[in-house]
Amino acid sequence: MRSLTTEEQLLGLIEYAPQLTGEVLVALFDGKSFETVRDEVTAPLTAPEPVDTEDFQAAAERPATLVTTSDDALREALEAGDFGRWKVFLHPTQAKLVERRYSGPARVGGGPGTGKTIVALHRVRHLVSQLPPGHTKPVLLTTYNKNLAADLRSRLLELGGEQLLSRVDVSHVDQLALRVVREAEPGNHRQTIDDSRAVREWREMLDELGENGWDPEFLHDEWTQVVLGQAVGTRTDYFRARRAGRGKNLGRAERAAVWQLAERFTQRLDRLGRQTWDQAEVTWPPWP
Numbered sequence: 002m003r004s005l006t007t008e009e010q011l012l013g014l015i016e017y018a019p020q021l022t023g024e025v026l027v028a029l030f031d032g033k034s035f036e037t038v039r040d041e042v043t044a045p046l047t048a049p050e051p052v053d054t055e056d057f058q059a060a061a062e063r064p065a066t067l068v069t070t071s072d073d074a075l076r077e078a079l080e081a082g083d084f085g086r087w088k089v090f091l092h093p094t095q096a097k098l099v100e101r102r103y104s105g106p107a108r109v110g111g112g113p114g115t116g117k118t119i120v121a122l123h124r125v126r127h128l129v130s131q132l133p134p135g136h137t138k139p140v141l142l143t144t145y146n147k148n149l150a151a152d153l154r155s156r157l158l159e160l161g162g163e164q165l166l167s168r169v170d171v172s173h174v175d176q177l178a179l180r181v182v183r184e185a186e187p188g189n190h191r192q193t194i195d196d197s198r199a200v201r202e203w204r205e206m207l208d209e210l211g212e213n214g215w216d217p218e219f220l221h222d223e224w225t226q227v228v229l230g231q232a233v234g235t236r237t238d239y240f241r242a243r244r245a246g247r248g249k250n251l252g253r254a255e256r257a258a259v260w261q262l263a264e265r266f267t268q269r270l271d272r273l274g275r276q277t278w279d280q281a282e283v284t285w286p287p288w289p
Contacts, residue, residue, distance in 0.1 A: 002026065008110065015112050027112045089160045091123050092116070099123045122153070126161050129168045139170040146173050178281045191276045196221065199277045206262075206269055215262065223247065224263045225279045236260045 005011050011030055015023035021042070028038045053059065091099065098109055098120050111117050121142065128140045142157075144150050150173045157166050172180070179193055194202070203217035227247070233239045239260050240253060251259065270276055 012110065012112055023112055027115075089119065089122065089156065091119060095120050096123070099127050118153075118156075122156055122160055125157065125169055126165055129161075129165060132168070139168050141177075142169055142171045143174050143177050144171075147176075149173065150176075175278045175281070178278065182281045191270075191274050193281055194275050194277055196225075196277070202269065202273075202275075203266060206266055210262075210265070212262070215259075219249070220259065220262060220266075223259055224266065225277070228263055229279045 002014070005014065008030070011026060015026055018026070024042050025038055028042055029035075033041070095116055101107075109117055109120055125140055125142050132140075142153060144153060150171050154166060154171045157169060157171065175193075200217050200221050203221050207213070207215060207217055207220075223244075227233065227242050227244055228239060231242050233242050236257070240256055244251070270280075
């Protein structure tokens with residue numbers, strides 16, 4: 002914790018930290034004093050009496066957390082007892098983000114459970130309400146995978162019904178990338194394969210070439226994270242590419258060998274009529 006220097010590092014840590022730890026760190030990061038954090042976050046969780054660690058029934062009945070607030074809007078939502086309403090509850094301070102007019106891209110950050118998804122859903126509804134008459138293109142809402150996309154559709158339905166949902170295109174990023182590629186290249190009918198299948202293709206290619214000095218998973222990650230990830234289009238560019246976090250240093254001779262294998266791998270996929278999701282998500286041709 003003492004080594005954290007940025008907000009991104011903090012959010013990365015509390016994503017995996019115990020809930021109470023995360024709440025304490027976020028409160029301290031927000032500038033609250035030690036005494037305030039102790040009184041508002043830690044003290045409400047202190048057991049009022051000695052705990053019998055063998056009394057499992059009492060443990061099951063004791064709430065894991067206790068929420069206290071002096072915020073009237075939040076208190077009203079909590080005391081309503083309507084979980085459906087709580088799932089789409091927008092705090093007045095969040096409403097400012099939803100209704101603000103931005104001159105370009107904007108990023109909303111916050112720890113787990115701080116309401117980022119709620120803000121996004123209400124922002125979508127706000128944008129739909131601002132569409133001019135005759136505008137038929139839907140508002141795009143994208144996320145990481147199919148399950149999250151399905152959850153967003155369900156919550157939009159709760160928030161604004163079919164009328165709202167019909168004006169929103171909810172899709173996960175892989176689905177969106179594939180659609181963009183197919184629209185840009187109508188004749189492209191290549192099969193899109195996942196990472197596990199791609200690694201098998203790497204392994205089969207290395208076996209065919211008699212190359213036993215390279216790990217197929219390492220090569221796939223190098224190709225995905227460095228070559229595709231940094232839009233590296235030439236051998237020279239690959240020699241200059243940053244490889245922070247890759248865990249293994251590569252000299253010029255090794256980079257030359259990796260580049261040659263990556264070229265062969267791309268040609269192999271083209272020949273088989275296949276592409277990876279990472280290829281579909283880049284908007285430039287990876288090879289001349």
